[in-house]
Amino acid sequence: MRNRRLINKVAWALFTICFVIVLNFFLFRILPGDPARAGIRDPRLTAEAQQAIRVRFGLDKPVINCFASINPPKPADCFVNPLDTQFFIYVGNLFRGEFGISYHSNQPVAQVLAERTWNTLLLIGVAQFLAIILGVALGVIAAWKLGTPVDYSALIFSLVAWSLPTFWLGIILLFWGSTNLGLPIGGMVTPGMNYASIWAQVIDVGRHMFLPTLTYTIVFLGEYMLIMRSSLIDVLSEDYVLTAKAKGLNSYQILKAHALRNAMLPMVTIIALNLGFTVAGAVQIETVFSWPGLGGAIYEAVGQRDYPMLQGAFLLLAVSVIVANLVADLLYTYLDPRVQLE
Amino acid sequence: MESQLFSLYILPEHLWGEKTAQAAIDFTNDTMVGSGPFKLAEYRQNQFVRLDTNQDYYGSVPKVDGAILQTYGNQDALVQALKTGEVDMITEMPNTAVAALRNDANIQLVVGAPLDPGVTDIIFNLVPPDQCPPDGKCTGHPALKDLTVRKALAHATDKQQLIDIVLLGLGTPGLTLIPDGLGVYYNNTLQDYAFDIATANKLLDDAGYKDVNGDGVRETPDGKAPLSFRLNWAGDMSSGPRIAELLSKTWGEIGIKVEMQGLDPDTLTSVCCPAFDYDIIIWGWGSDPDPAFLLSVMTTDEIPTGTSESGYSNPEYDELFAQQAVETDKEKRKELIWEMQAIALRDLPYIIPYYGQNVQAFRKDRFQGWITDSSKIALEDPSSLSLIEPVK
Amino acid sequence: MASPLVAVRNLRTLFPVGAHSVFRAPATFVHAVDDVTFDIDEGEALALVGESGCGKSTLALTLLGLERPTTGSIDFAGQEMTALKGSELKAARRNMQMIFQDPYESLNPLMRVGEIVAEPLIVHKLANARSDREARVRAALEAAGLKPPEVYLERYPYQLSGGQRQRVAIAAALVLEPRLLLADEPVSMLDVSIRAEIINLLAELKQTRKISILFITHDLGTVTAVADRIAVMYLGRIVELGRTADVLTQPRHPYTKALLSVTPAPNPRLRKERIILKGETPDPTRLPGGCRFAPRCPVAQPLCLASDPPLTALETGHTAACHFG
Numbered sequence A: 001m002r003n004r005r006l007i008n009k010v011a012w013a014l015f016t017i018c019f020v021i022v023l024n025f026f027l028f029r030i031l032p033g034d035p036a037r038a039g040i041r042d043p044r045l046t047a048e049a050q051q052a053i054r055v056r057f058g059l060d061k062p063v064i065n066c067f068a069s070i071n072p073p074k075p076a077d078c079f080v081n082p083l084d085t086q087f088f089i090y091v092g093n094l095f096r097g098e099f100g101i102s103y104h105s106n107q108p109v110a111q112v113l114a115e116r117t118w119n120t121l122l123l124i125g126v127a128q129f130l131a132i133i134l135g136v137a138l139g140v141i142a143a144w145k146l147g148t149p150v151d152y153s154a155l156i157f158s159l160v161a162w163s164l165p166t167f168w169l170g171i172i173l174l175f176w177g178s179t180n181l182g183l184p185i186g187g188m189v190t191p192g193m194n195y196a197s198i199w200a201q202v203i204d205v206g207r208h209m210f211l212p213t214l215t216y217t218i219v220f221l222g223e224y225m226l227i228m229r230s231s232l233i234d235v236l237s238e239d240y241v242l243t244a245k246a247k248g249l250n251s252y253q254i255l256k257a258h259a260l261r262n263a264m265l266p267m268v269t270i271i272a273l274n275l276g277f278t279v280a281g282a283v284q285i286e287t288v289f290s291w292p293g294l295g296g297a298i299y300e301a302v303g304q305r306d307y308p309m310l311q312g313a314f315l316l317l318a319v320s321v322i323v324a325n326l327v328a329d330l331l332y333t334y335l336d337p338r339v340q341l342e
Numbered sequence B: 001m002e003s004q005l006f007s008l009y010i011l012p013e014h015l016w017g018e019k020t021a022q023a024a025i026d027f028t029n030d031t032m033v034g035s036g037p038f039k040l041a042e043y044r045q046n047q048f049v050r051l052d053t054n055q056d057y058y059g060s061v062p063k064v065d066g067a068i069l070q071t072y073g074n075q076d077a078l079v080q081a082l083k084t085g086e087v088d089m090i091t092e093m094p095n096t097a098v099a100a101l102r103n104d105a106n107i108q109l110v111v112g113a114p115l116d117p118g119v120t121d122i123i124f125n126l127v128p129p130d131q132c133p134p135d136g137k138c139t140g141h142p143a144l145k146d147l148t149v150r151k152a153l154a155h156a157t158d159k160q161q162l163i164d165i166v167l168l169g170l171g172t173p174g175l176t177l178i179p180d181g182l183g184v185y186y187n188n189t190l191q192d193y194a195f196d197i198a199t200a201n202k203l204l205d206d207a208g209y210k211d212v213n214g215d216g217v218r219e220t221p222d223g224k225a226p227l228s229f230r231l232n233w234a235g236d237m238s239s240g241p242r243i244a245e246l247l248s249k250t251w252g253e254i255g256i257k258v259e260m261q262g263l264d265p266d267t268l269t270s271v272c273c274p275a276f277d278y279d280i281i282i283w284g285w286g287s288d289p290d291p292a293f294l295l296s297v298m299t300t301d302e303i304p305t306g307t308s309e310s311g312y313s314n315p316e317y318d319e320l321f322a323q324q325a326v327e328t329d330k331e332k333r334k335e336l337i338w339e340m341q342a343i344a345l346r347d348l349p350y351i352i353p354y355y356g357q358n359v360q361a362f363r364k365d366r367f368q369g370w371i372t373d374s375s376k377i378a379l380e381d382p383s384s385l386s387l388i389e390p391v392k
Numbered sequence C: 001m002a003s004p005l006v007a008v009r010n011l012r013t014l015f016p017v018g019a020h021s022v023f024r025a026p027a028t029f030v031h032a033v034d035d036v037t038f039d040i041d042e043g044e045a046l047a048l049v050g051e052s053g054c055g056k057s058t059l060a061l062t063l064l065g066l067e068r069p070t071t072g073s074i075d076f077a078g079q080e081m082t083a084l085k086g087s088e089l090k091a092a093r094r095n096m097q098m099i100f101q102d103p104y105e106s107l108n109p110l111m112r113v114g115e116i117v118a119e120p121l122i123v124h125k126l127a128n129a130r131s132d133r134e135a136r137v138r139a140a141l142e143a144a145g146l147k148p149p150e151v152y153l154e155r156y157p158y159q160l161s162g163g164q165r166q167r168v169a170i171a172a173a174l175v176l177e178p179r180l181l182l183a184d185e186p187v188s189m190l191d192v193s194i195r196a197e198i199i200n201l202l203a204e205l206k207q208t209r210k211i212s213i214l215f216i217t218h219d220l221g222t223v224t225a226v227a228d229r230i231a232v233m234y235l236g237r238i239v240e241l242g243r244t245a246d247v248l249t250q251p252r253h254p255y256t257k258a259l260l261s262v263t264p265a266p267n268p269r270l271r272k273e274r275i276i277l278k279g280e281t282p283d284p285t286r287l288p289g290g291c292r293f294a295p296r297c298p299v300a301q302p303l304c305l306a307s308d309p310p311l312t313a314l315e316t317g318h319t320a321a322c323h324f325g
């Protein structure tokens, strides 16, 4: 039963990824304008130079059999070798881990994305970890002290944190932290610094990470706290909690043995989905703190109309959401025995 | 002429002579060779560039050990970095931050034309349907082909107000596509159309553009078409909506209506040129240090290529363009170019609302000796960086 | 005569209601349990009957110490329960176990049957040796009618039927070998077809293990098989108390009569005309003066509105709170 479900879920995720790959390709071909001109906006480009660029990026080939281009629709020979069309070259390159060449930086998209992704994962990983730990702890305390001043303070704090505009909070913390704590304003490392030891390097990155992590943690902590609180309140009113009390379990034992695990179930889904989206969702924080992450890269690529970068980032984002969903699903199967039968 | 060589590079023939053009395209240039006052020590894309001083420089060796050019994701952070002393100099800032920095005792502001001057322009579609280029649609409003209407629009454009509101005062009134930042090539003797609603109204009245149906919008002399124009701008220009809004107000005072809409740059390109499927566009150009390219934008040759946005065509201007291209005497070339600007201002294929100024700033307590008195400001330029020394 | 296992005297449990928050004192109280007195003997089953909201569950929870009584005393096996705290209360609870109404909600969905039944042993640090514990869990499952126990140990609640779940709940109560079982409507959520099985199981436990049972129900039809005596509750009060046969055949309180008239009687000859109660149950925060049942009583007299009748003995072991009983 368990295995069949697992295979089903993985197969479905793979199918979705294939669909996204196809969609991702055609989406960028439906956009108006000549991609060769979108990247290089210099009107002085001669016709020969434009052609050279098209050849370089493979844009001289038909998009797919029968279509030279999709927008505007231009017909082409239907009897060409499909492997010699843009679509199949794109698919083939993907399987080789090649996402194309960035129009803007002229570097392989995969390489740029990979570097940026690690930076983003570092920031988001630490911040999400803190947000989850603190949010869950705060939610548990609030639910446990339901209706007391502790609960109200935690509730108000979380509601405020949750509704604060990220960009605004970031700027405020940036001004505060750089003025009062002497923390760096932007970037990931102090440029030109010679590190005496690996620790000095860790500390330097840590100092740069502090404010963006704090901002990110506050923004997500509120959401986690609110969900954990209401989920735990629900669970605490369940009969099995009352039963446990009747059996002689004390508060701590009830939390540990019964309430927390049940209350965490809805959290698992939300955390997994958040993680999926935040791979690219930290745009605002990365912009405020000049963090060289994926969000910033996407933001820049939009401004520069760097279609290969966007296409790669979009695929990465979609895949991470799908994978996060899959992980949530599988984790759920593991955590909740009831799910297997569904 | 020398500044047209700016983008021509010298290559060692013994290395490149045998190679194809494709080899040049594929060349990544990882190990750079140069001869300037600084050497590239470290480069992290979108993060920073670290330069070390070239101790073997043939000129005067910089007094500093090196320089770091750091990139910030937003301008507020940039200003804060200067305030806290994380950086010693910043090359741009939001105009809204200027007032606050001006009051900071440790900070010196420097205002001037930017090193790579840009120009914001208001483009008129001048292409008559019977002279439409092969790919064109040429749907421009007929009234805009009448110089009188364009003159009236120029008189009804309050450039000072645009500068004050859009640039918070940090700009100078524009004349033609050649900005003041181009130094000697900029013709500073030209007389602009004064902002004067009465003059504008009189021009239109005299030419027979009357509001015959009393709806507040003038009609063409034949009474058929109202003077209602499509006004588009590039969606990635943050100043676009504000310029359009201000124009619609003062132009409205002379009975001219505009339908405003920002367009995605790709869409704008496709309606602009060589389709000529628009009435008026607000857009802009970045410039080389040499005016040749911006001058070419108004030549007849560029109409089918899409570089000419207005479709302006004047044999006299084309002839002057051809002459300046081959003129080797700098002074004579300047004269030709000045004359071309006079023609452009007279014929008004564009109204240029303003030339933006750049504001840079440095900390007075860190380094001294920055070049601040040049007509163009570029504190980050090696010329400046090689002169500065720490404040004692 | 040996003293009863449980002796409840003048027990009162009030709940604050209304605009109640940390910032404001409560305005009114729900009189969920209001001056209740009764005994349960060793090995005796007392049925507590009454309509929804009359305070049956609150009474049970108060006995267990899960709700604090406002006043009154609970003597359990010679120990005053209301005075106990912490570890003493925990120890006393070992002897008192409760079964809840809805077996779909009273079992933690994430725990296996084996874990559920073993948990009380672990909590009370009984049968610390693993083998001992497992033996007791099996015994409890068997006693609750889940045979053979091996089949059930590894199952999750969702894999069981309602009746099986309720048996698991019973097993988890039995594993501590309690002296008193509080069964709060243990069959009302089950299919009619399996209600009798569970009731018979309780009756059997009473017989074989001499467990005392407080059997809570709002359905008089389910009491005969298990209960020795019946207590009828109305709005936080016991209005009639007596041996099962006496109360069912010779009800003395008009409320009991009304309850009986709407209960499908097992013996058709006992069938009487239906007494339909008029009006609504009064708001438990604003109780009428005089007899609480008077506003709905078909035989009420002016006296009833003026004075509240006490529980008075009628014949041996049969008491009722009615001026005209």
Ligand SMILES: Nc1ncnc2c1ncn2[C@@H]1O[C@H](COP(=O)(O)OP(=O)(O)OP(=O)(O)O)[C@@H](O)[C@H]1O
Pocket (backbone or CB within 6 Å): C015, C016, C017, C030, C031, C032, C050, C051, C052, C053, C054, C055, C056, C057, C058, C059, C218, C284
């Ligand atoms: N924790 C509480 N806070 C406030 N009021 C309560 C609380 N618990 C119960 N009550 C109220 O006390 C009264 C008695 O409730 P209780 O649950 O004991 O009734 P019951 O006889 O068990 O009803 P049912 O047959 O529906 O289970 C009801 O009016 C109920 O609303």
Ligand SMILES: [Mg+2]
Pocket (backbone or CB within 6 Å): C056, C057, C058, C184
């Ligand atoms: Mg109840």
